[in-house]
Amino acid sequence: MRIVEYRAEHDGVLVGRLLRREGISHRLLVELKKDPEGITVAGQPVRSIDRLHAGDVVQVQVRETDxxxxxxxxxxxxxxxxxxxxxxxxxxxxxxxxxxxxxxxxxxxxxxxxxxxxxxxxxxxxxxxxxxxxxxxxxxxxxxxxxxxxxxxxxxxQKRMFHEYLAVCTGELPPEGTIDAPIGRVDGSVIARQVRPDGERAVTHYTRLAYANGYSLARIRLETGRTHQIRVHMQYIGHPLPGDFLYGPNDMGRIDRHALHAAFLTLPQPVTGERLCFSDPLPEDMRRFFPEL
Structure with a gap:
């Protein structure tokens, strides 16, 4: 069970509107209304259409049933x-x-x-x-x-939770850049994607961090989240990821998977709103491309 509280700042706000504004989904709100103790004020059950007074504390009690x-x-x-x-x-x-x-x-x-x-x-x-x-x-x-x-x-x-990635790319990337190219499914394939005019908009930002022995290390931030976006975009600009069996060069001897790592993560703690930031070091199979790092 998880219990959290939300305070009404103004008179007249609806219970349901307050909770939806705090990020509670319609689906969860429906489940909460089925539980007599799911939504209460001062220990008394309330409906989503009830109006609150400024200072009222709405308690939400979520029972784990899944x-x-x-x-x-x-x-x-x-x-x-x-x-x-x-x-x-x-x-x-x-x-x-x-x-x-x-x-x-x-x-x-x-x-x-x-x-x-x-x-x-x-x-x-x-x-x-x-x-x-x-x-x-x-x-x-x-x-x-x-x-x-x-x-x-x-x-x-809302883009308040996001990853940044580290990728090994073939060739020497420009120092930084943005790729704005639509991505769609390859005709006849369930898995593969490609840049194509009728695809969905896809935007990738990158910065080159290192270059050695014909490979670049890039830090990458996604503005959109299309399937295989980084892999497709890097192939599109002529710098595919080594080890990528779908989009990369035939160099599986250097690494046995596409060289991509979700290295940085930023998100709000969902209840308190505290900003949480994490990082994960470059794994050994990708680090081998840059022995001086």
């Missing part, structure tokens, strides 16, 4: 960068999928967290906020409850 049918797997290589009562930040290794799929039911972030909850004797519901490709390493956010899930999702949509 369960994820995921096989617990102790011992998977997953470490925590941060944990509080609302969220996890995990360091995802390359080669580990975020959640199970029909073809792959095990060896995922979800399986590792299910084992952690099993050890604690607590019910488990898997709520990843955003995702990383299986072969992208780095920082990943997971919500612990339905309230933090909807608040973190809102933060991501």
């Amino acid at each position: 369960r994820s049918d995921i096989v617990p797997q102790p011992g998977l290589p997953l470490s925590l960068a941060y944990e509080d009562e609302d969220l996890f930040v995990v360091r995802k290794p390359a080669g580990m999928a975020v959640h199970p799929s029909p073809q792959n039911r095990e060896n995922t972030v979800a399986n590792a967290l299910a084992a952690r909850y099993q050890q604690r004797g607590e019910p488990f519901a898997f709520r990843a906020i955003g995702r990383l490709d299986k072969n992208t390493s780095g920082l990943l956010v997971l919500a612990k409850n339905a309230l933090s899930a909807c608040l973190l999702t809102a933060a991501a949509q």
Whole structure:
């Protein structure tokens, strides 16, 4: 159970409007209204259409009822960068999928967290906020409850939660630049994407941090979040990521996955609003391209 409080600043504001303004989704609000103790003021149940007085404190009580049918797997290589009562930040290794799929039911972030909850004797519901490709390493956010899930999702949509990436790129990148080129699906492919005029707008900002032996290290910030955006955009400007079986050169001998790492993460703590910032060092398989770093 998670209990949080919100204070009305003005007379006449509707309970539902106050909670929606605080980031509570329509879906969660519907669930809260089903619980007699879900939304209260001074210990008394209130409706979303009730009006508040300035200074009224609305208490929201979110009960955990969801369960994820995921096989617990102790011992998977997953470490925590941060944990509080609302969220996890995990360091995802390359080669580990975020959640199970029909073809792959095990060896995922979800399986590792299910084992952690099993050890604690607590019910488990898997709520990843955003995702990383299986072969992208780095920082990943997971919500612990339905309230933090909807608040973190809102933060991501409002660009208050965002990643910055480190990527190894073939060739010498310009010192900095912006790629503004629409991305769409490759005809006849379920997976591959390409820059094409009828695609969705995609904007990528990059800064070159280092150059050595024919490879650049770039720090990358996304303005949009299209599938494979960094990989497609870097190929489009002639600097594909080594190890990228879809978009890169045939150099799998240097690295056995695309050289992309979610190294930096900024987000608000969903309940308190505190700004949280995390970083994760460049993994060894990418560091080998720049021995002097």
